[in-house]
Amino acid sequence: MRSPSLRLPATLLLSGLLLLGTPAQTAWAQTAPAQTAPAPAPTTPLPAGVKFVTEAEGIREYRLNNGLRVLLFPDTSATTFTLNVTYLVGSRHEGYGETGMAHLLEHMVFKGTPTSGNILESLGRRGADFNGTTSEDRTNYFETMTNTGDNLAWALSMEADRMVNSKIAASDLKTEMTVVRNEFESGENDPFSLLYKQVRSVAYDWHNYGNTAIGNRSDVENVPITRLQDFYRRYYQPDNAVLTLAGNFDAAAALAQIARDFGKIRRPWRTLPAQYTVENPQDGERSVTVRRVGDQRILLTAYHMPSVRHPDMPALLVLDQILADEPAGRLYKALVQSKQATAIGTLTNSASDPGLLMYAAVLGKDDDTAPAQATLIRTLEEAGQTAFTDEDVARVRARVVSSFEQLLAKPEQVGVTLSEYIAAGDWRLLFKLRDDLEKVSAADVTRVAKAYLKPSNRTLGVFVPTGDPDRVAVGAAPSAAEVLRGFQARAAQAAGETIPPEPAALEARTVRSVVAGAKVALLPKKTRGGRIELVLSLNFGNPETVRSGDDAADFIAPLLTRGSKDLTRQQLNDRLEAIKTQLSVSGGAAGATVRLSTDRTNLPEALELVRRVLREPVFPQADFDELKKAALDGAENGRNDPQSVASLALSRQFAQPGAKRGDLGYVPTLDESLEDVRAVTLEQVKDYYAKVWGAASVQVAAVGDFDPQTVTAALPGILGGFTSGVPYERINLPLVTPKSSDLVVNVPDKANAIYLARLNFPLRDDHPDYAALAVAMRVFGSGTDSRLFNRLRQQDGLSYGAGGNISVSSEDEKGSFTAYAIFNPGVTERVVTAMREELAKALGTGFTDAEITSARSAILQESRVARSEDATLVGSLARQAYLGRTYAFSADLEAKIAAVTPQLAQAALKKYIDPANLVVVRAGTFPK
Structure with a gap:
């Protein structure tokens, strides 16, 4: 994660909140670098292999032939120098199974190289103020030292050495992994850290910003050393790094040594993978609740906001400061002064890609969160309804200008601060952002409040302290080898016979006949598992019955399998499962099809179930109501589906010319169809079945491992007496050829x-x-x-x-x-x-x-x-x-x-x- 600024009033116990307010994971907490801006530098002669790129406000940028970018910011009034190396790799660059890898690698490079030895110990001996931090977009290493003796020469040589020669050894990983795991565990102890991590995860669907830099515990514990080494070799290269030197040093001499130490590192052959994941817009409110041991209740809201490079960012940063200011800020007044919360805070999590605008409220352990939650959300999401004032903006401007002036007076902080803007695309963005902040108007602030602080863009996190967390730990499964120890497989099913899939071969095996008025085609053959596929097709009705009963008839087929005489729906399903049979009925006003899949042993009972389903329906009212609601809901779901809309529009173009609603050739609109379905009653369904359904024209076919006599003997029982009350006439509408x-x-x-x-x-x-x-x-x-x-x-x-x-x-x-x-x-x-x-x-x-x-x-x-x-x-x-x-x-x-x-x-x-x-x-x- 990146280092957002977290602003909380003094009344808040900051132990956990400040740790997560600066959630860039660190290797050793020697310093807590501030974020703000840089200062001027003199001209230096250029060594071979170095070219001048640009200059801004005393900072000069150079580039080596191998791609390394160098920023020099000399200040002769300082007594120390700060050397900062920023690598453009962070948690966003990690793949599946690699979460926490960038941070773990940050720890590993302090273990040293074959020539530099243990870098931690060397920095300590030289009295350096140093650290390394990992965020979403970058990893940086910095050391502040007095410019005496060979400190600067040693620091430059060391950074060049560990750029490409760090050991990244399995023996070091074994011990350092436990250190990082301990860092992970310390975050697990902190309520705000736990909530922050969950809110980020829920706010992002796809982008790696949803992962914290500390990573997943199992990834940290189990990452193979070879994968970590590959990650190091890929990203720790001069063309993926920016070196910043600020403070007390001679610019010409320093640039010459940088050229000597870093210039000898060859430009890598590899091409870095592009980062192209774009988070989709959030489609509605999201929420997450964390229940762990703690002494405070915490609310945390997150709203997606654009990249730090986006033109809306200056206004958003001003908005953020105004909302959370103390004591004039709207959140402070609404929550703290009203005593609904003990403290509020803000995290402006701006980054290279779209980040999160986050606001926290802290309550007592036993407080009711509902009032504070409602106030927090209302204050944020109604912020744009009350215009911000010029006075609000001016107050923030004064603070921003002051912070930049303070930063430029502290060269030791410039390089570390520039890391964030380097990761966002260019170090000069720091100064551009400062200038743009000075131009923000009250209207701009009101506009961005309306644009981003919306319910559909919100993720809400709630931390609920509990003395006995009820967490479900899913245990690890044994290996496949362990599971299969002693397993004995059953004998293989007998294979079926092969009939060439040619028309003549199939015809030679097909037995055609007429049984109980049905045209029958049977193809018996041996099949694996003795399986049989059977189809029974019924044709009935005529143009008049179809015209008048189409909608009611659609409910008959699905209701047939919802229970029959002496068999409830559940009993029917249980029996079908017991005899390894699948039975379905489909159809409408002019015909129906029964499909049966069973085996040789259970075919007689399966055919009896077909008879009972077809001939003994009960049409339960509750099931009809359920099917009717599903039909209406399904039709409504197509109202805004392009494919459904287009299909209906096309069908209406091909309706019979002159056809009116109720005619066979008419194609109803969606609203007309819904109206027709709503009008159907169960009595109409029963009436259509009683008067129209029957074996007017029947076809039966079966393929598989069966005795033909079993099928033909069952057909009289299924079809006998199953007559339609109306004459059968096939529907035949004229061909329609509309104009283009x-x-x-x-x-x-x-x-x-x-x-x-x-x-x-x-x-x-x-x-x-x-x-x-x-x-x-x-x-x-x-x-x-x-x-x-x-x-x-x-x-x-x-x-x-x-x-x-x-x-x-x-x-x-x-x-x-x-x-x-x-x-x-x-x-x-x-x-x-x-x-x-x-x-x-x-x-x-x-x-x-x-x-x-x-x-x-x-x-x-x-x-x-x-x-x-x-x-x-x-x-x-x-x-x-x-x-x-x-x-x-x-x-x-x-x-x-x-x-x-x-x-x-x-x-x-x-x-x-x-x-x-x-x-x-x-x-x-x-x-x-």
């Missing part, structure tokens, strides 16, 4: 948008053109090797998923083409252009021999895969039974596909896909 249109629907606050396009055409799957069109579409959009996918994802990187498909009927002259893409709303025009260009290219220049060959092969291979899966195979058999087809149709279609040429594919595409007829819908949050 391009509809854009704005859906608020969505990061992703959807593109949908469709056109209809007359075509059935037994037409000679179908095979050629299917192959053309495979090349164009139906696969991860398609043109659309390659263009929008692989080439342009515009979409995670993009493609196109055709769908044709097996019964009517109805077909449709669809294309889709999901994308960032900012690239919508590029997506539209890519879609248009790829379709024009396919229509204009056609396809290559290689593309067509690959597409034909892919389609045929996918068909083989589908026929190899019993759950898919059984559905195909049921569909064949309904259509009166056999695998001869599949064999004929595949022969046609194998014969498709580039010319046939392009001709089919031109015949049926006309871009001038496309209906396009885009939905998302589009730029205005």
Whole structure:
């Protein structure tokens, strides 16, 4: 973590709060460097390999050929010098399992090098005031010494030596790890430290600023020495470091020695990994409660704020000072003077990336936190409603100017302070921030208060002291070897038989018949585990029943498995689990499908359960209410989902011309659908089942390890007497071919948008053109090797998923083409252009021999895969039974596909896909 400034009034016991108020983890607490600003320096001649970069307010920057940056700030009035080396590595650079590594490494480099010996001891012998600290963005080492004897020469030589030659030895890690662990444990003893750590963790989802620099205990205890050494070699290099020398020294002589000591370190070959994680905006209030032993209750609020480089930062820093000032600050007045809290504090946790603006309130152990919590939040989040005054801002300005003047008078603090701004991008940011602070107006402060102190941007932490914390410690699991000691596996299941997934081979094994009025297709074969897949399809109803009872009928199928005569829902589920069976029913106003997956032994009982579910429903009121609420909630969830919105908008474009609400060809709006569902009653559901459901047209298919007699013997019991009260008539609406249109629907606050396009055409799957069109579409959009996918994802990187498909009927002259893409709303025009260009290219220049060959092969291979899966195979058999087809149709279609040429594919595409007829819908949050 970085060193934020924590301001707390004298009335507060600071033991723990100040420790965490400066949460940069330190190696040895010799000094507590302040944060503020630098002073001037004279001109120096340049040694070989050194070039001048820039100068600001007496500080000169140079750069060595190996990338090391050098800042010199001489002050002849001082009696000491401070040498500070800042490495641009902190806790934000740590990977998984590496938390605390930057801080642990900070300790390790004090252990010395083969030539410098133990650096801790050497610094002590020279009477140095020294330390090392680790924050989110940087690690720094500094020593303040008198400029006598060889102190400066030794310090420069030592820092150059430990930059690349530190031992980082396993023997040192063994002892230093326990020291760091003890530092970790000291933080665990402090209530504010515990709360601070948890609030940061909850406030950040992804960014490493959510981790404290001290790290996770197990990472500190178990990090391999090789990983620590790799981390050291990667980041402790001259091109990733800035050396600052301030105080009493001769600039020319010092620069010459820096060039000698550091210039001989070669520039590394490695490239540092980029830091690119950006925390998403917080979507609402967050909170965390910590219950541990303690003597105070603590409240801590955190609000995300921008980087220290952001133009809002000066105003935020002024806001922070004004709110927490004592005694004029709003927080102090609202909480301390009202006696709701004993102390308040602020942590301006500004950093290179967006940080946190944090405010604390401390209460007595037995105090009620509710009033103080409400006051704390109200005072912060209503701050912008009462304008700040020029007097408020002027008071803070005076304090800031004074602090900078004090810093510039203390060269020993300049280098350490500059570390924070070096880590943020450039040391001169310190002075820029000072100048910008002087320009902040009261209006600026009011504006940033309104912008950042919001409930949706808040994380609240509460520390509740308790004498007996109830913490759940999850124990370590034994190793896999220990768990498996003495384990004896069961015998392998008998393997099933292999039937080639070719149409002729499957047809030769399929037994087709009519039983109890049902068309039956059975394919018995040996399967692993004796498993069986069965499908029973029912067709019923007619256009009139569907028109009048569509919404009520949707509830029948899910209610059938919610219990039947003499079987509650739980009893049914328990029985299915006991016989290793999965049973589902789906359907609506014109048909239903029962799917059964069981094994040979339990097939008879499973079929009996199918009978009871289909024939003996009870339609519980409570389950109907539950399903109805779920249907309404699910529909509402789509109101602001771009894909749902676009799909509905596209469907409405293809509604039957002239259709009115209640007509079969009408597509209702979302609100109309919700109204229709709300109007459905359980009596309507029961009535539709009683009058319409039945075995008007039935198909049964089974694949797996079964005796066909077991299935055929059960069908009369399942279907006998199960008759519909209305004549069956298949629904057949006319093909709709609307005019081309391009509809854009704005859906608020969505990061992703959807593109949908469709056109209809007359075509059935037994037409000679179908095979050629299917192959053309495979090349164009139906696969991860398609043109659309390659263009929008692989080439342009515009979409995670993009493609196109055709769908044709097996019964009517109805077909449709669809294309889709999901994308960032900012690239919508590029997506539209890519879609248009790829379709024009396919229509204009056609396809290559290689593309067509690959597409034909892919389609045929996918068909083989589908026929190899019993759950898919059984559905195909049921569909064949309904259509009166056999695998001869599949064999004929595949022969046609194998014969498709580039010319046939392009001709089919031109015949049926006309871009001038496309209906396009885009939905998302589009730029205005």
